[in-house]
Amino acid sequence: MSAVLETRGLTRHFGAIVAVNDVSFQLKKGELLALIGPNGAGKSTCFNMLMGQLPPTSGDVLLEGQSIKGLKPREVWRRGVGRTFQITATYSSMTVVENVQMALMSHHREIYRIRPYAHQQHRAAAIALLDTVGMAAQADRHCAVLAYGDLKRMELAIALAHDPTLLLMDEPTAGMAPKERVALMQLTADIVRDRGVSVLFTEHDMDVVFAHSHRIMVLNRGELIAEGNAEEIRANPMVQEVYLGGGSVFGEGETAHA
Numbered sequence: 001m002s003a004v005l006e007t008r009g010l011t012r013h014f015g016a017i018v019a020v021n022d023v024s025f026q027l028k029k030g031e032l033l034a035l036i037g038p039n040g041a042g043k044s045t046c047f048n049m050l051m052g053q054l055p056p057t058s059g060d061v062l063l064e065g066q067s068i069k070g071l072k073p074r075e076v077w078r079r080g081v082g083r084t085f086q087i088t089a090t091y092s093s094m095t096v097v098e099n100v101q102m103a104l105m106s107h108h109r110e111i112y113r114i115r116p117y118a119h120q121q122h123r124a125a126a127i128a129l130l131d132t133v134g135m136a137a138q139a140d141r142h143c144a145v146l147a148y149g150d151l152k153r154m155e156l157a158i159a160l161a162h163d164p165t166l167l168l169m170d171e172p173t174a175g176m177a178p179k180e181r182v183a184l185m186q187l188t189a190d191i192v193r194d195r196g197v198s199v200l201f202t203e204h205d206m207d208v209v210f211a212h213s214h215r216i217m218v219l220n221r222g223e224l225i226a227e228g229n230a231e232e233i234r235a236n237p238m239v240q241e242v243y244l245g246g247g248s249v250f251g252e253g254e255t256a257h258a
């Protein structure tokens with residue numbers, strides 16, 4: 001079976017800057033894959049090319065074997081690629097369940113047709129999704145009063161409403177307390193296992209990366225310099241050099257902020 005996501009020689013120039021240089025990788029079904037690297041390594045540029053926000057200078061992006069290069073973000077999303085953002089994007093004037101209902105209506109392309117009845121649509125399905133992320137008890141609360149960690153969990157339910165094959169998560173735990181970070185990534189790992197969804201995520205917190213990723217890729221100055229499991233990445237001299245200036249290793253549970 002072909003990979004869920006594959007990049008071939010993905011490259012992006014900004015004038016003289018080569019932000020992403022000849023990056024090729026595959027992501028399998030049900031895999032939780034981390035993309036890490038120091039500031040300016042090219043992670044966001046890479047994500048933006050996968051999601052159709054930025055055209056590659058050269059190379060290709062394949063979703064389940066089909067090229068999605070050149071497609072607009074909405075078309076990429078329609079093909080089953082969901083995304084969560086560093087900054088949560090929710091309707092604060094609505095309740096938690098209404099936000100998920102809106103996402104389900106959008107998924108079923110009903111948004112304009114039945115807007116006056118929005119509050120009745122897909123409520124049971126929305127509650128089921130909220131249950132998946134441990135938010136069912138907060139369904140009727142307004143988003144404006146939610147704690148940040150709960151907003152992130154709700155955002156995950158919204159992304160799942162589109163029944164994605166692939167979920168791209170850009171620094172999902174940014175701004176969260178350490179305990180909340182581990183809990184959110186544990187939840188993500190459970191979702192990957194239970195729903196067979198594939199996840200590619202960027203992350204600065206090494207505790208999160210080492211604890212939950214099935215595989216880790218390291219980007220530096222636009223190039224993939226390493227790929228492997230947590231043990232292999234910790235032991236890789238090039239990765240140690242990039243993160244810690246050499247001569248030191250990642251300890252068990254050590255956090256290195258890129």
Ligand SMILES: Nc1ncnc2c1ncn2[C@@H]1O[C@H](COP(=O)(O)OP(=O)(O)OP(=O)(O)O)[C@@H](O)[C@H]1O
Nearest residue numbers: 014017018019037038039040041042043044045046
């Ligand atoms: N729109 C742009 N115009 C010019 N240069 C850009 C643009 N976007 C990114 N770059 C440059 O491309 C390189 C990669 O940036 P990118 O934001 O992809 O890195 P990153 O790994 O996501 O960094 P961070 O962890 O800080 O978010 C950097 O040198 C950056 O300055």
